[in-house]
Amino acid sequence: MQEHQLDNNESFYREFTLRNHGFITEETQQRLRKSQILIAGCGSTGGSAIELVVRSGAENLIFVDNGDYELVNANRQNMTVNDIGRLKADVHRARTHSIHPYCRCGGHYAGRTTGQAS
Numbered sequence: 001m002q003e004h005q006l007d008n009n010e011s012f013y014r015e016f017t018l019r020n021h022g023f024i025t026e027e028t029q030q031r032l033r034k035s036q037i038l039i040a041g042c043g044s045t046g047g048s049a050i051e052l053v054v055r056s057g058a059e060n061l062i063f064v065d066n067g068d069y070e071l072v073n074a075n076r077q078n079m080t081v082n083d084i085g086r087l088k089a090d091v092h093r094a095r096t097h098s099i100h101p102y103c104r105c106g107g108h109y110a111g112r113t114t115g116q117a118s
Contacts, residue, residue: 009102016100017057029057036060042088043067047078050092054099061096063089064108 006012017029024032037058039046042065053061065088069079083091089107096103 006101012100012102013057013059020057024056032057033059036062038062038064039092040064042092043073043077047088047092050096051078051099054096054103059100059103061103062106062108063092065089066109 013033017024020029035058037053037060039050039053039061041047042050042063046063046065050061050063068085068087069077069083069091071081071084073079074081074084079088079091087107087109089109093105093107096105
């Protein structure tokens with residue numbers, strides 16, 4: 001990627017989502033871009049979904065997970081041994097920014113409790 005394409009979000013986003021044309025309508029692309037998406041759990045299912053959502057063009061994400069990576073997670077979760085001991089939400093925020101530097105990611109580290117989600 002040329003350096004100037006990282007200088008502004010609009011140029012970056014246009015190039016980043018170019019291959020979505022024909023699969024995702026412009027209206028749907030903009031809805032995905034502007035929507036705030038909550039990923040509840042950054043382990044097996046959530047951790048796999050995050051990258052797909054980001055690469056599809058989402059720009060506003062909230063990661064909720066109170067865990068950190070352990071070696072036992074490595075055979076089924078989107079992590080590397082370098083992630084052991086790190087909070088899952090922090091790992092995915094860093095990975096997300098390496099894919100899409102303009103993506104806004106929030107993180108919550110408390111686990112789900114009764115009444116938070118149903």
